Amino acid sequence: MSQNGFLLEIVNLSKNFGGLTAVSDFNLSVRRDEIVSIIGPNGAGKTTLFNLISRFYKQDSGDILFVSNSINNFSPHQICNIGIARTFQTTRLFKHLSVTENLKVGMHTRTGYRFWDELLNTPKLIKTERNIEKKALNLLDEFDLLSFSDEMAGNLPYGVQRLVEILRSLNSSPQILMLDEPAAGMNPQEALHLMEVVEKIRKKGITVLLVEHNMDVVMEISDRIVVLNYGKKIAEGSVEEIQRNPEVIAAYLGEDIEDNS
Amino acid sequence: MLKGTKILWLLFVIGLFFDPYMVRSEYHQHLLIVSGIYILLALGLNLIIGYTGQVSLGHAAFYGLGAYTAAILSVRFGSPFWLNLLAAPVVAGIFGILLGLPTIRLAGHYLGIASLTFGIIIEQIFLNWISLTRGPMGITGISPPRIPFLNFQFTRKSHYYYLILVITLVVFFLFRRLVSYRTGRAFAAIRENEISAKAMGIHTTYYKVLAFTIAAMIAGVAGCFFAHYLLFVSPDSFAFLESINILALTIIGGTGNILGSLVGGLFLTILPEYLRALNEAREVIYGAMLLLIIMFMPKGLSGFIFGLKRRYMSRKR
Numbered sequence: 001m002s003q004n005g006f007l008l009e010i011v012n013l014s015k016n017f018g019g020l021t022a023v024s025d026f027n028l029s030v031r032r033d034e035i036v037s038i039i040g041p042n043g044a045g046k047t048t049l050f051n052l053i054s055r056f057y058k059q060d061s062g063d064i065l066f067v068s069n070s071i072n073n074f075s076p077h078q079i080c081n082i083g084i085a086r087t088f089q090t091t092r093l094f095k096h097l098s099v100t101e102n103l104k105v106g107m108h109t110r111t112g113y114r115f116w117d118e119l120l121n122t123p124k125l126i127k128t129e130r131n132i133e134k135k136a137l138n139l140l141d142e143f144d145l146l147s148f149s150d151e152m153a154g155n156l157p158y159g160v161q162r163l164v165e166i167l168r169s170l171n172s173s174p175q176i177l178m179l180d181e182p183a184a185g186m187n188p189q190e191a192l193h194l195m196e197v198v199e200k201i202r203k204k205g206i207t208v209l210l211v212e213h214n215m216d217v218v219m220e221i222s223d224r225i226v227v228l229n230y231g232k233k234i235a236e237g238s239v240e241e242i243q244r245n246p247e248v249i250a251a252y253l254g255e256d257i258e259d260n261s
Numbered sequence: 262m263l264k265g266t267k268i269l270w271l272l273f274v275i276g277l278f279f280d281p282y283m284v285r286s287e288y289h290q291h292l293l294i295v296s297g298i299y300i301l302l303a304l305g306l307n308l309i310i311g312y313t314g315q316v317s318l319g320h321a322a323f324y325g326l327g328a329y330t331a332a333i334l335s336v337r338f339g340s341p342f343w344l345n346l347l348a349a350p351v352v353a354g355i356f357g358i359l360l361g362l363p364t365i366r367l368a369g370h371y372l373g374i375a376s377l378t379f380g381i382i383i384e385q386i387f388l389n390w391i392s393l394t395r396g397p398m399g400i401t402g403i404s405p406p407r408i409p410f411l412n413f414q415f416t417r418k419s420h421y422y423y424l425i426l427v428i429t430l431v432v433f434f435l436f437r438r439l440v441s442y443r444t445g446r447a448f449a450a451i452r453e454n455e456i457s458a459k460a461m462g463i464h465t466t467y468y469k470v471l472a473f474t475i476a477a478m479i480a481g482v483a484g485c486f487f488a489h490y491l492l493f494v495s496p497d498s499f500a501f502l503e504s505i506n507i508l509a510l511t512i513i514g515g516t517g518n519i520l521g522s523l524v525g526g527l528f529l530t531i532l533p534e535y536l537r538a539l540n541e542a543r544e545v546i547y548g549a550m551l552l553l554i555i556m557f558m559p560k561g562l563s564g565f566i567f568g569l570k571r572r573y574m575s576r577k578r
Contacts, residue, residue, distance in 0.1 A: 054460060056456070056459075076459040076460060077459045077462050077463055077464045077465065078462070079460070079462070080460060080461055080462030081462050085460070085461075086460050088456070088457070088460075092454045092456060092457040092460075093453075093454070093457070094449065094450055094453035094454055094457065095453055095454075096449075096453055097446075097449055097450075097453060101446065101449070104446055105446050105447070105449075105450045105458070105461050105463075106461055108443065108446065108447060108450075108461050108462050108463050109461075109462035111443045113442075113443065115444065118438055118439060118441075118442045118443065118444055119435055119438050119439065120438075121438060125442065129442060168461070169460070169461075172461060172462065
């Protein structure tokens with residue numbers, strides 16, 4: 001555990017695309033086992049923030065600390081290894097691989113054997129592969145998706161695809177899981193089930209960072225909500241605080257506060 | 262089901278070992294030897310295209326680098342085949358890394374153009390670095406393989422047949438292991454979705470360069486065998502058209518599975534030979550057949566075979 005108890009700290013983070021400010025002077029500290037939701041109108045910079053944390057983008061200024069260590073110089077592929085996993089706004093499954101294979105890829109950084117183990121079929125390889133298989137199937141079983149294990153990921157119903165993508169990331173044993181609009185395109189039942197899934201993930205001791213437009217989901221499961229608008233944090237607090245915040249209401253309903261006052 | 266497939270493979274391999282006893286034709290053996298070379302080349306390119314989802318239009322360059330490495334080592338230094346069989350893939354592999362590292366950030370068409378250019382540059386080096394390669398005259402006087410201590414020299418076609426058969430089987434075995442576990446899953450992940458692969462912690466640059474390097478090494482092995490089989494190498498054998506030929510038989514055989522490379526290498530070596538009887542019409546019919554295969558078997562011959570198998574399986578159920 002870090003000295004100050006925060007798992008993820010974002011300090012004065014800014015990112016511009018040309019003249020457009022996507023994220024501006026953003027600060028956020030996330031404790032272990034929290035579910036923190038980031039909401040805001042379209043184009044508010046939520047996904048940009050995720051891409052900055054997962055290092056697909058490099059910030060113009062500011063710092064990102066994970067367990068008190070700066071990850072500014074990390075590449076996207078190194079992020080998973082230190083314990084930050086993410087999903088994407090549009091599903092990015094490995095469509096022509098089976099569900100189990102998808103989950104196995106999630107274990108890439110947790111697979112201990114070397115290249116020559118693979119070529120020489122060493123006992124270490126056989127044992128590790130057996131464990132990988134078992135772990136993937138156990139996870140599918142835990143989330144009631146075992147019946148899909150041999151299905152090609154691309155052939156699954158949309159809602160199941162979204163869940164498999166979450167499980168694939170979860171299978172990398174992250175400390176923090178970032179979900180980018182997991183409920184997008186889900187019907188109400190699927191969204192309801194998603195909430196149970198996120199709750200279950202938190203119970204495993206995994207911190208969840210959530211970007212979501214479905215307010216039912218956000219209000220139901222969040223411990224804390226951060227509101228972004230034009231790349232700036234305009235509010236942060238508990239569900240009740242956010243629901244009462246006039247600036248948030250204005251940003252969502254498109255009202256101009258000064259005109260109303 | 263898996264067991265049945267395994268038995269079929271085993272019978273096929275046993276059949277291959279007895280083939281020279283059943284068909285006592287040097288011509289037939291020569292065809293199978295050439296097929297073996299093309300199976301290796303297709304297998305390497307399959308790794309790049311089918312397994313990792315990248316593009317390469319210069320595969321003949323690695324084949325040529327292997328062949329020239331073996332030829333030069335053999336003629337200049339009297340280096341034996343077995344040593345060259347190690348040196349050729351190393352040299353080809355180093356060039357694979359040299360091509361891979363700077364171009365790997367390119368995708369699709371751009372990578373295609375870069376690899377094509379690389380192929381042409383290597384061909385030009387074979388043609389113009391006369392002090393090393395003897396240019397268009399080619400290199401002669403390569404010594405055939407021999408087994409030391411036993412004092413056994415490879416002279417007959419059947420000797421070479423067994424040699425390429427064993428080499429191909431070893432490469433097949435290692436290749437299958439390579440694509441089945443962590444490395445294979447990383448290749449597939451890159452093919453399916455590169456951004457997701459990165460988010461899953463896969464060092465995509467490393468694995469793409471690895472795919473190019475291993476493909477180059479396999480081509481290097483094929484080149485070394487080629488040099489010590491024909492005992493002559495010249496730039497013609499590794500020209501741009503040869504890259505396209507390898508690409509065609511990789512695609513037509515079917516990508517993303519081992520069977521495709523096997524079927525592609527065999528079929529496209531043997532088919533044109535059996536069309537020889539047609540004289541002038543041969544090229545036209547060959548071209549038309551390839552076109553028909555691409556049109557009606559978009560997943561290649563192996564995809565077609567898998568389709569038949571699936572249909573048979575579901576009917577049995």
